[in-house]
Amino acid sequence: MRRPALALALxxxxxxxPALAAPGxxxxxxxxxxxxxxxxxxxxxxxWRSRVAEIDQGLARIDRSQAELVFLGDSLTQxxxxxxxxxxxxxxxxxxxxVSGDFTQGLLFRLRAGQWGNLRPKLVVLLIGTNNSAAGSRxxxxxxxIAEIIRFIHxxxxxTRILLVGTLPRGADRNDPxxxxxxxxxxxxxRCADGQSTVYIEPGPLLLMPxxxxxxxxxxxxxxxxxxxxAILGAAITPQINRMLAE
Numbered sequence: 723m724r725r726p727a728l729a730l731a732l733x734x735x736x737x738x739x740p741a742l743a744a745p746g747x748x749x750x751x752x753x754x755x756x757x758x759x760x761x762x763x764x765x766x767x768x769x770w771r772s773r774v775a776e777i778d779q780g781l782a783r784i785d786r787s788q789a790e791l792v793f794l795g796d797s798l799t800q801x802x803x804x805x806x807x808x809x810x811x812x813x814x815x816x817x818x819x820x821v822s823g824d825f826t827q828g829l830l831f832r833l834r835a836g837q838w839g840n841l842r843p844k845l846v847v848l849l850i851g852t853n854n855s856a857a858g859s860r861x862x863x864x865x866x867x868i869a870e871i872i873r874f875i876h877x878x879x880x881x882t883r884i885l886l887v888g889t890l891p892r893g894a895d896r897n898d899p900x901x902x903x904x905x906x907x908x909x910x911x912x913r914c915a916d917g918q919s920t921v922y923i924e925p926g927p928l929l930l931m932p933x934x935x936x937x938x939x940x941x942x943x944x945x946x947x948x949x950x951x952x953a954i955l956g957a958a959i960t961p962q963i964n965r966m967l968a969e
Contacts, residue, residue, distance in 0.1 A: 746869070746872060746873040746876055746877075747868075747869035747872050747873065747911075747913070747914035747920070749913035749914060750865055750866055750869040750910065750911075750913065750914060752866065752869070752870065752873075753866070756866065756870070757859075757860075757863035757866055757867070758827060758859075758863070759825070759826045759827055759854055759859050759863040759864050759866060759867035760826065760827070760830070760863070760866040760867040760869070760870040761827055761830070762827060762830040762831035762833075762834050762835075763825075763827040763828060763830075763831055764828065764831050764835075765823065765824065765825060765827075765828040765831075767823065769822060769823055770821060770822070770823050770824065770828065773800065773821045773822060774821060774832060774837075777819055777821070777832075777837060778836070778837065781837060781839065786817065786839055786840060786841050787840045787841065787842055788815055789815050789816065789817045789841060789843050790814060790815045790816070790843055790844045790845070790967065791811065791814045791815065791816040791817070791843055791844065791845050791846075791847070791963070791967065792816070792817045792819060792841060792843045792845070792846045792847070793816065793817065793818045793819060793820055793846075793847045793849075794819050794820070794829060794833075794846055794847070794848050794849075794850065794871070795819075795820045795821075795824070795829070795847075795848065795849040795850045795887075796820060796821060796822060796823060796824040796825075796829075796849070796850055796852065796853055797820065797821075797822035797823060797824075797946060798820070798849055798852070798890060798946065798947065799818060799819075799820025799847075799849055800818065800820030800821060800822050801820070801822070801946060801947065801952075802818060802820075802952060803949055803952060806949060806952050806953065806956065809956075810956040810960050811960075811963075814967070817841075817843075819832075819837060823853060824850065824853065825850075825853050825854050825857070825867075826850055826851060826854055826864055826867025826868055826870075826871065827867060829850055829871060830867065830870060830871060830874065833871070833874055833875075834874070838874070838875075838878055841878075841879065842879045842881075842882065843879070843882055844881075844882065844883065844966075844967055845882070845883050845884070845885060845963065845966050845967055846875055846882055846883070846884045846885070847884075847885045847887060847959065847963065848868070848871065848872070848884055848885070848886050848887065849887040849889070849890075850867075850868060850871070851864045851865075851867070851868060851889045851904070851907055851911075852889050852890065852892060852900075852904060852945070854867065855889070855900050855903045855904050855907060856892075856900060861903055861904075861906040861907040861910055862910065864907050865907055865910035865911050868886070868911050868914070869911070869914055872884055872886070872914055872920060876919060883918075883919055883920070883921070883966050884919065884920045884921070885921050885923060885959065885962060885963060885966060886911060886912075886914060886915060886920055886921065886922045886923070887923055887924075887925065887959065888908040888911070888912065888922065888923065888924035888925070888926055889904040889907050889908055889926070890904075890925070890926045890929060890947075890955075891904065891926045891927075891929060891930055891936055892904065892936070892941070892944060892945045893936065893944055893945075894935060894936060894944050895933075895934055895935050895936070896934040898944075908924060908926075912924070921962065921966060923958070923959060923962055925954070925955055925958035925959060928954050928955075928958050929941065929947075929951060929954055929955070940954065
């Protein structure tokens, strides 16, 4: 390429804004045979279907292309108490697409079946995987499911950034076997972060006492958060959300 043409190309690239890193999760490539956790699947229980239908109806009434911030996940995402959600995110054009009881494969199904549609948010906050762990999925398989979600989002909307939230601790103390499963899952999915298109954050330790206990004041059933738990979570992720939306 001649120098004038090269200079024009560089100017065009600068005018288009900062480039994001290659989308997807190269550190967790899709194998030839994907596990169940990484293949879209409708969940077969009434509460899941009811919440999915509720979201579908809500999306049909709005122009979802105007959303700048989208939350994707399971009950930990759906469960934000409305006034606290408004306190942290009310100034944003935010959509909460959390579904209680969801799995990675269920979220993939929802997105592919139409809930993504013409969404082109600036930022997605993704928190999913603990139900897979509880159902006996291997961390490696759940991590592939999360990687497929990231690849789907970046494939549909390359300039959407993702704040990937590490799976939160569950169980009363460190002896709960799912603590180790989720810790392994977090170590795997953290590799999806490139600091640009996908940023990883792990607020879970902030929910715990120094000795590793997850008290009922933070998570009433040692999994689902109380208002205290959501206050801790919101304070942990909001600064990063604000930074990513401002960049």
